[in-house]
Amino acid sequence: xxxxxxxxxxxxxxxxxxxxxxxxxxxxxxxxxxxxxxxxxxxxxxxxxxxxxxxxxxxxxxxxxxxxxxxxxxxxxxxxxxxxxxxxxxxxxxxxxxxxxxxxxxxxxxxxxxxxxxxxxxxxxxxxxxxxxxxxxxxxxxxxxxxxxxxxxxxxxxxxxxxxxxxxxxxxxxxxxxxxxxxxxxxxxxxxxxxxxxxxxxxxxxxxxxxxxxxxxxxxxxxxxxxxxxxxxxxxxxxxxxxxxxxxxxxxxxxxxxxxxxxxxxxxxxxxxxxxxxxxxxxxxxxxxxxxxxxxxxxxxxxxxxxxxxxxxxxxxxxxxxxxxxxxxxxxxxxxxxxxxxxxxxxxxxxxxxxxxxxxxxxxxxxxxxxxxxxxxxxxxxxxxxxxxxxxxxxxxxxxxxxxxxxxxxxxxxxxxx
Amino acid sequence: xxxxxxxxxxxxxxxxxxxxxxxxxxxxxxxxxxxxxxxxxxxxxxxxxxxxxxxxxxxxxxxxxxxxxxxxxxxxxxxxxxxxxxxxxxxxxxxxxxxxxxxxxxxxxxxxxxxxxxxxxxxxxxxxxxxxxxxxxxxxxxxxxxxxxxxxxxxxxxxxxxxxxxxxxxxxxxxxxxxxxxxxxxxxxxxxxxxxxxxxxxxxxxxxxxxxxxxxxxxxxxxxxxxxxxxxxxxxxxxxxxxxxxxxxxxxxxxxxxxxxxxxxxxxxxxxxxxxxxxxxxxxxxxxxxxxxxxxxxxxxxxxxxxxxxxxxxxxxxxxxxxxxxxxxxxxxxxxxxxxxxxxxxxxxxxxxxxxxxxxxxxxxxxxxxxxxxxxxxxxxxxxxxxxxxxxxxxxxxxxxxxxxxxxxxxxxxxxxxxxxxxxxxxxxxxxxxxxxxxxxxxxxxxxxxxxxxxxxxxxxxxxxxxxxxx
Numbered sequence: 001x002x003x004x005x006x007x008x009x010x011x012x013x014x015x016x017x018x019x020x021x022x023x024x025x026x027x028x029x030x031x032x033x034x035x036x037x038x039x040x041x042x043x044x045x046x047x048x049x050x051x052x053x054x055x056x057x058x059x060x061x062x063x064x065x066x067x068x069x070x071x072x073x074x075x076x077x078x079x080x081x082x083x084x085x086x087x088x089x090x091x092x093x094x095x096x097x098x099x100x101x102x103x104x105x106x107x108x109x110x111x112x113x114x115x116x117x118x119x120x121x122x123x124x125x126x127x128x129x130x131x132x133x134x135x136x137x138x139x140x141x142x143x144x145x146x147x148x149x150x151x152x153x154x155x156x157x158x159x160x161x162x163x164x165x166x167x168x169x170x171x172x173x174x175x176x177x178x179x180x181x182x183x184x185x186x187x188x189x190x191x192x193x194x195x196x197x198x199x200x201x202x203x204x205x206x207x208x209x210x211x212x213x214x215x216x217x218x219x220x221x222x223x224x225x226x227x228x229x230x231x232x233x234x235x236x237x238x239x240x241x242x243x244x245x246x247x248x249x250x251x252x253x254x255x256x257x258x259x260x261x262x263x264x265x266x267x268x269x270x271x272x273x274x275x276x277x278x279x280x281x282x283x284x285x286x287x288x289x290x291x292x293x294x295x296x297x298x299x300x301x302x303x304x305x306x307x308x309x310x311x312x313x314x315x316x317x318x319x320x321x322x323x324x325x326x327x328x329x330x331x332x333x334x335x336x337x338x339x340x341x342x343x344x345x346x347x348x349x350x351x352x353x354x355x356x357x358x359x360x361x362x363x364x365x366x367x368x369x370x371x372x373x374x375x376x377x378x379x380x381x382x383x384x385x386x387x388x389x390x391x392x393x394x395x396x397x398x399x400x401x402x403x404x405x406x407x408x409x410x411x412x413x414x415x416x417x418x
Numbered sequence: 419x420x421x422x423x424x425x426x427x428x429x430x431x432x433x434x435x436x437x438x439x440x441x442x443x444x445x446x447x448x449x450x451x452x453x454x455x456x457x458x459x460x461x462x463x464x465x466x467x468x469x470x471x472x473x474x475x476x477x478x479x480x481x482x483x484x485x486x487x488x489x490x491x492x493x494x495x496x497x498x499x500x501x502x503x504x505x506x507x508x509x510x511x512x513x514x515x516x517x518x519x520x521x522x523x524x525x526x527x528x529x530x531x532x533x534x535x536x537x538x539x540x541x542x543x544x545x546x547x548x549x550x551x552x553x554x555x556x557x558x559x560x561x562x563x564x565x566x567x568x569x570x571x572x573x574x575x576x577x578x579x580x581x582x583x584x585x586x587x588x589x590x591x592x593x594x595x596x597x598x599x600x601x602x603x604x605x606x607x608x609x610x611x612x613x614x615x616x617x618x619x620x621x622x623x624x625x626x627x628x629x630x631x632x633x634x635x636x637x638x639x640x641x642x643x644x645x646x647x648x649x650x651x652x653x654x655x656x657x658x659x660x661x662x663x664x665x666x667x668x669x670x671x672x673x674x675x676x677x678x679x680x681x682x683x684x685x686x687x688x689x690x691x692x693x694x695x696x697x698x699x700x701x702x703x704x705x706x707x708x709x710x711x712x713x714x715x716x717x718x719x720x721x722x723x724x725x726x727x728x729x730x731x732x733x734x735x736x737x738x739x740x741x742x743x744x745x746x747x748x749x750x751x752x753x754x755x756x757x758x759x760x761x762x763x764x765x766x767x768x769x770x771x772x773x774x775x776x777x778x779x780x781x782x783x784x785x786x787x788x789x790x791x792x793x794x795x796x797x798x799x800x801x802x803x804x805x806x807x808x809x810x811x812x813x814x815x816x817x818x819x820x821x822x823x824x825x826x827x828x829x830x831x832x833x834x835x836x837x838x839x840x841x842x843x844x845x846x847x848x849x850x851x852x853x854x855x856x857x858x859x860x861x862x863x864x865x866x867x868x869x870x871x872x873x874x875x876x877x878x879x880x881x882x883x884x885x886x887x888x889x
Contacts, residue, residue: 060810135811152820156754159780162799163755165850166809166829170754172822172869173851181818184811188800195780204859204868260866261859262687328858330748330783346757346780353773365750366781366857 060133063126064105066112067153067177067199067211068141070119072096073301074247074268075278077399077407081267084251089145093301096247097145097254099199099209100304104139104291111291117144118292120304121273122241123213126197130220134187142179145254152176155185156200157215158326158366159193159347170200192219192227193347194322194368196241204261208249210273212326214239217347226320226370227349234320234372236313242363242410243270244327244395264328268408269395272307276389276396276411279309309412311388315377319414321388323361324368331395331410334360335373335388338414344370360391375416384416460508460515460704461712467702468718470653470740472522472617473509475529482530483523483590486510487543489600489612490536492710496688497695498864502663503670504611504710505537507598514710516693517657518598518614525621525642527590531598534583541612542577543586544601546787547765548616551575551588558586560601574601593620593641594765595740595789605680609665611693613744615657618765640738640791641767645774648793652737654717656854658784658872659693660686660745660861686746689861689871691715696855696864696873715874717854720881721831722795731882736793743784749861752781755852755876758792765789781857796852796878804830824851824875832880847886850878 071094074085086095100119104112128134140153154176156169165174167185177183199211216239219228226232244266249259268275281299284306286292295303313319321340325331342356343349346368363369378384389411390396397408465471475483487507492514495501507518523529533543545551551558553576561573578584596616600607624637624647640646662684668675691699692713699715701708720733728734739758743749757778762768768775784790802809809829813819816838821827823844827835832848845851855862855873864870879886 133810158752159757161756162797163852164798164800164802164829164831165825165852166813168754168852170822170853171820173824173853173875174822175813175825176820176822178818178820181814183814183819186810190799202868204863207859261863261868262861262866263685264860328860330750345777348757348778350777353770354775354777364748364781364783364857366752367750367779367783 057133057135059131060135061128062105062135062137063103064107064112064137064139065124065155066102066104066115066139066141067099068102068116068119069097069099069143069145070117070304072098072121072210072273072304073278075275075407076301077277078268078275078397079399081247085247085267087251087254089254094304095301096245097209097250098304099143099206099211099253101211101213103286106288107291112139113141115291116141118304119210120293120306121210121212121270122243122305122307123197123211125213125239125307126215127218128187128189128215129218129223130189130192132189134189135184136187137182137184138177139182140177140179146256148256150179151206152178152201153199153206153211154201155197157185157187157195157197159195159368160187160189161191176201189217191347192217192225193344193349194239194324194370195347196324196326196368198326205249205253205259207326208243208246208261208264208328209253210243212241212243214241214322214324216322226322226343226372229343229349231352232320232343232349232370232372233318235317236311236375237320237322238309238311239322239324240271240309240412241273242323242325242327242331243273244268244329245270266327266329266395268397269327269331269390269410271309271410271412273305274302274307274309275408276406278302278305279410279412281308282310283308311412311414312417313375313414314417315375317375319373319375321371321373322368323363323371325363325365328365330362330364332360332362332391333388333410334391335386335414338373338376338386340371340373342369342371344368375414378416378418386414386416388412388414460513460710462704465704465712467704468714468716469651469703470617470655471520471703471713473519475521475523475527476510481527483521483527484530484532485519485521486532486534487518487614488512488534488536489541490514492516494611494693494710495698495708496864497698497870498867500663500688500865502661502666502688504666505541505607506611506710507533507543507614515712516611516710517659517713518612520655520713521598521614521616522619523590523616524619525590525593527618529588529590531586532583533578533586535578535580538580539607540573540577540579540602541600541607542573542575542584542602543598543612544575544604545586545588545616546597546599547594547789548588548596549591551586553584553586555585555587572602574604577602590618592765593618593639594762595742595791596765597742597744597787597789599744599787606665606669606675608744609662609680610669611659613657613659615655615740615742617740637735641762643767643769645776646761646767646791646793647735648738649733649735652717652719652735654715654737654739655692655713656715656739656741656751656874657692657713658741658743658745658749658751658856659690661688661690662686663688684746686861687865689749689856689863691872691874696862696870699874717794717874717876718879719794719796719876720879721798723881724797733795733881736795739792739794741782741784741790741792743786743788745786748783748785749872750781750783750857751854751872752857753794753852753854753876755850755878756794756796758782758794760790760792762791763788794876796876798831802830804828804833826850831878832883847883848880849886852876852878
């Protein structure tokens with residue numbers, strides 16, 4: 001059986017620095033570190049291996065994503081929703097069935113295969129630069145908890161201009177990737193901005209189960225600009241993917257039940273795959289020997305949700321928020337007292353005439369926004385925390401003891417550091 | 419009430435329409451208008467098979483546009499075999515249809531709309547975004563049921579009793595895309611289907627001078643502004659609505675609906691474009707198997723060829739998409755394949771003192787009761803071809819892929835391959851298909867079943883070829 005592409009042997013090659021992609025936890029940690037744009041660094045050991053079957057090519061960024069199922073953890077304080085949450089099939093300390101992507105760039109095939117059943121949410125953040133060619137090899141590892149579901153998967157780059165169906169990832173108008181097979185998607189991004197990607201196979205189910213991530217494109221002129229415009233320069237950037245989970249739908253998928261998606265009613269609202277207060281926990285990393293994500297002490301339930309939403313900056317730094325919404329609802333986020341300048345919308349640079357300045361932003365399903373704000377000066381009295389939250393007070397789950405209304409909702413913080 | 423075969427409730431009338439669905443798909447594969455039996459359709463058989471389908475006004479007096487709308491009930495079909503009792507605006511003495519006629523008038527026209535009520539309840543027509551509407555000669559006003567001590571809002575505009583008629587009149591002051599809908603018990607009557615669209619065309623002629631003087635009869639402006647120029651051959655309507663079957667069932671059974679039926683209990687299950695749910699959205703205008711749902715939503719274009727000196731064969735004019743929404747929440751509509759340039763909202767250009775504020779969007783959120791006009795082109799930027807410019811990574815053997823029914827079997831525009839034997843291939847000539855859909859993906863379903871609902875296709879034919887019927 002021919003599972004490999006015929007473009008060459010699976011020869012380990014050393015990637016150039018610019019070819020390297022920073023995925024998932026490592027990326028976010030670099031972002032939040034402050035003092036500059038997202039650094040082109042990587043988790044140790046991630047370089048040196050190509051996606052299966054591909055060879056190194058100049059000016060080509062080559063990545064490997066696997067798709068599979070797995071388990072995530074909602075906030076420890078979240079009340080029980082009988083029988084849906086916590087899911088009794090979940091391995092402790094996890095509680096919610098998911099489908100998702102994983103970054104398996106640089107891993108050998110047996111290690112990649114060992115990641116079946118270990119999906120993550122939100123999907124790895126993908127970064128590219130205008131003028132670069134991006135190859136993303138998608139490997140379908142199947143669903144360990146649902147071997148009866150023989151779904152294929154795809155990668156749809158949401159917002160990619162002048163797409164051709166072959167690389168658009170809509171199974172009905174194109175091809176999709178069966179279990180045990182690979183397919184390499186090729187993209188040549190020509191326009192900077194914040195985009196997103198998701199699986200389009202059985203789209204309503206696969207998207208809400210967690211197969212959603214951010215992909216952003218830097219302008220060729222300057223990697224510290226959001227667009228080809230010095231007014232969009234930033235010091236710190238934070239991608240934030242907004243989604244929601246109807247936990248009954250997740251339980252149904254784990255327990256071989258079907259869902260009527262027109263009854264969709266979310267229970268938790270997520271930033272980067274986590275609900276508050278987990279949004280503030282640090283980012284996780286991949287162990288490049290085992291290929292697995294590493295659990296963090298005190299946050300073991302977030303092993304497969306490696307992306308923090310905590311923003312760290314020093315006073316006066318320009319912070320770029322790349323916000324994408326792949327939930328099914330329109331959301332309004334607010335950062336009271338902070339001027340959020342909209343510089344981009346749907347990966348389109350906004351002219352000075354089109355920009356808005358507000359401490360609130362509205363983002364519909366499927367839309368993206370790029371906003372820049374200046375971090376307030378550090379205060380010696382210790383009041384250096386500024387919340388960014390969903391203004392709809394009904395979009396949270398509540399606390400087991402009823403004390404913190406934001407548990408299970410979209411809320412994070414800017415921490416101004418000295 | 420109109421005569422109707424009413425032996426079983428609509429919600430249980432699951433006529434097996436698979437034959438009709440198969441026909442709908444077959445319709446897609448024909449590049450020319452189908453000659454299906456239109457005798458029961460709400461639009462004439464001579465109507466164009468794709469794109470916005472205007473109902474012309476009656477009367478030949480220049481500057482006058484007259485319409486007669488008849489509010490009546492009828493039945494629509496959904497792709498899963500369900501059918502539903504509806505109320506709608508019919509054109510004059512024409513058959514029931516949903517949505518109502520697309521009224522197309524010119525800027526400055528005096529528009530007269532006579533509404534005849536064949537429903538069992540009072541009804542009305544409210545023209546959103548239109549100034550100076552009169553009803554039977556007096557300024558249109560909200561209507562109240564008065565008692566000695568109370569005044570209860572009955573209708574947002576002058577309404578008409580069953581069996582009666584009322585005449586609305588206004589001057590079409592601004593070009594653009596507008597909604598009309600019932601202002602009487604709108605929570606029920608809009609849900610039941612009393613909605614339609616009104617297009618006002620500008621009087622300014624389109625400048626065609628940069629097309630090398632070629633005859634481009636299909637160049638037109640959407641507004642009195644050169645940035646709104648588009649091709650009349652590629653003008654499309656996307657009217658977004660939703661239906662809760664329980665409401666329609668209750669009406670059919672003569673039930674009395676309470677406010678809680680529109681708040682707590684209200685759960686739409688069907689999400690429609692132009693009164694149809696995918697795959698019916700891609701069937702031709704006036705398809706005989708959708709007699710009460712005359713408007714298709716398939717967009718059909720050729721690639722824009724980038725040229726310093728464009729000619730008509732370069733397809734330099736964009737398509738115009740007119741979005742309208744009626745329902746309980748914003749619909750986030752996501753066209754695949756390229757951004758669309760949003761040039762107007764609610765019948766007004768996006769500009770401020772001459773500053774162009776149009777915006778390219780990959781997701782267009784259409785709010786209830788509002789309209790958006792957007793321009794669309796698609797360019798074959800990569801220009802991949804099997805010989806001169808193959809895709810950088812050769813694909814695996816097709817046996818290692820799952821293939822879709824609209825897939826051509828080739829990555830290349832105009833290319834075709836034989837699909838895996840289990841796939842019912844629907845591609846004709848190597849054309850590309852892209853989806854355009856509501857990104858609240860629960861609403862891109864037919865009662866929860868994926869790849870349905872508010873979803874349609876954008877068909878891109880190879881430029882200037884003969885085998886797609888578009889030489």
